[in-house]
Amino acid sequence: MTILVTGSSGLVGSEAVSHFDAQGHEVVGVDNNMRRVFFGAAGDTLWNLERLKRTTKRFKHAELDIRDRAGIDELFKAHTFELIVHCAAQPSHDKARDIPILDFEVNALGTINLLEATRQHCPEAVFVLFSTNKVYGDAPNEIPMKELATRWDYARPEDYDGVDETCRIDRTLHSLFGASKAAADLVAQEYGRYFGMKVGVFRGGCLTGPSHSGVELHGFLSYLVKMGVTGGKYSVFGYKGKQVRDNIHSYDVVRAIEEFAAAPRPGEVYNLGGGRENSISMLEAIAKIEELTGRKMDWKYVDENRKGDHICYISNLSKLKKHYPNWGITRGIDSILEEMTRSARVTAGAK
Numbered sequence: 001m002t003i004l005v006t007g008s009s010g011l012v013g014s015e016a017v018s019h020f021d022a023q024g025h026e027v028v029g030v031d032n033n034m035r036r037v038f039f040g041a042a043g044d045t046l047w048n049l050e051r052l053k054r055t056t057k058r059f060k061h062a063e064l065d066i067r068d069r070a071g072i073d074e075l076f077k078a079h080t081f082e083l084i085v086h087c088a089a090q091p092s093h094d095k096a097r098d099i100p101i102l103d104f105e106v107n108a109l110g111t112i113n114l115l116e117a118t119r120q121h122c123p124e125a126v127f128v129l130f131s132t133n134k135v136y137g138d139a140p141n142e143i144p145m146k147e148l149a150t151r152w153d154y155a156r157p158e159d160y161d162g163v164d165e166t167c168r169i170d171r172t173l174h175s176l177f178g179a180s181k182a183a184a185d186l187v188a189q190e191y192g193r194y195f196g197m198k199v200g201v202f203r204g205g206c207l208t209g210p211s212h213s214g215v216e217l218h219g220f221l222s223y224l225v226k227m228g229v230t231g232g233k234y235s236v237f238g239y240k241g242k243q244v245r246d247n248i249h250s251y252d253v254v255r256a257i258e259e260f261a262a263a264p265r266p267g268e269v270y271n272l273g274g275g276r277e278n279s280i281s282m283l284e285a286i287a288k289i290e291e292l293t294g295r296k297m298d299w300k301y302v303d304e305n306r307k308g309d310h311i312c313y314i315s316n317l318s319k320l321k322k323h324y325p326n327w328g329i330t331r332g333i334d335s336i337l338e339e340m341t342r343s344a345r346v347t348a349g350a351k
């Protein structure tokens with residue numbers, strides 16, 4: 001296959017490039033290192049691009065902005081893509097407040113540019129959009145919760161497996177990021193439902209792994225591990241540090257893309273996270289990282305939660321597992337943290 005991966009120097013994009021290149025596919029990556037524009041030097045993804053160039057066989061990189069419609073059109077004229085994996089984004093809930101127009105242009109306009117180019121040039125291609133659980137805004141906080149010693153959890157047995165795709169996406173506080181991603185999510189569904197194209201939408205929980213250029217405003221586990229290894233300061237915002245996230249390794253994310261691409265369902269939406277087995281609270285994550293690094297973390301508690309932040313978010317994976325029974329979580333939270341700690345140590349030592 002000829003595959004386009006946008007955001008190819010980022011966490012998910014780079015995992016997709018490596019995975020599909022190793023299988024012998026032609027992979028074209030689009031990334032303009034905009035993560036550095038959003039988050040400064042710590043968000044720079046050039047190291048990951050260099051790694052991909054070193055480790056892949058056929059990967060080609062285009063330094064293109066997905067907002068550049070003419071440039072995207074040229075790219076689609078030059079290649080006949082069979083799979084498009086769209087990962088490029090402004091990915092931060094909090095950052096969007098400072099750059100609302102740029103956030104909307106990258107997330108919403110960038111997505112429709114790619115969908116329309118696909119419709120014009122290769123309408124038979126499979127298109128995978130990375131959406132987010134923030135399209136549900138803070139609606140998941142309405143689920144009754146109980147407070148345990150180190151985490152919040154759902155109080156009712158029927159909520160045990162987490163939030164499914166029927167959760168409403170309107171009349172809720174999203175953050176501007178959640179709203180721009182919801183626009184992309186809806187327009188992508190429409191290209192699936194209205195035009196009948198093979199579009200799949202994946203609403204991510206916490207996607208993670210060693211290839212994340214983690215910064216305070218995005219990639220919490222990667223940043224937390226980095227602070228644990230280097231001794232930097234970390235701030236925990238609100239909810240007594242008991243807020244829960246479900247974490248999925250980028251390898252398992254790419255495996256979901258692969259399963260969808262092999263048997264696409266037009267316009268379908270899936271929640272994609274680590275599920276209950278890979279869920280962890282801030283307090284629990286800090287304790288695990290202290291165990292792995294053998295040193296106390298330097299963190300402080302700020303008694304104000306991030307606006308619209310989830311108290312406990314666990315992705316219900318039932319629909320994805322039902323439609324794609326060959327897919328499942330293969331990397332547990334302990335092994336994810338171990339791998340990230342090893343990798344952060346190597347990076348810290350190399351500096």
Ligand SMILES: NC(=O)c1ccc[n+]([C@@H]2O[C@H](COP(=O)([O-])OP(=O)(O)OC[C@H]3O[C@@H](n4cnc5c(N)ncnc54)[C@H](O)[C@@H]3O)[C@@H](O)[C@H]2O)c1
Pocket residue numbers: 006007008009010011012013030031032033034035036045064065066067086087088089090091106110130131132133203204205206207208212213219
């Ligand atoms: N990581 C998570 O926890 C998480 C959770 C939910 C959803 N998602 C979604 O998954 C997708 C991938 O996330 P990620 O963690 O790999 O993000 P990432 O920031 O690591 O990667 C995104 C890449 O896109 C590039 N990019 C940004 N704007 C661009 C533009 N205008 N043109 C070209 N390239 C551009 C960036 O330079 C970066 O390398 C995003 O859509 C994100 O919103 C991520």
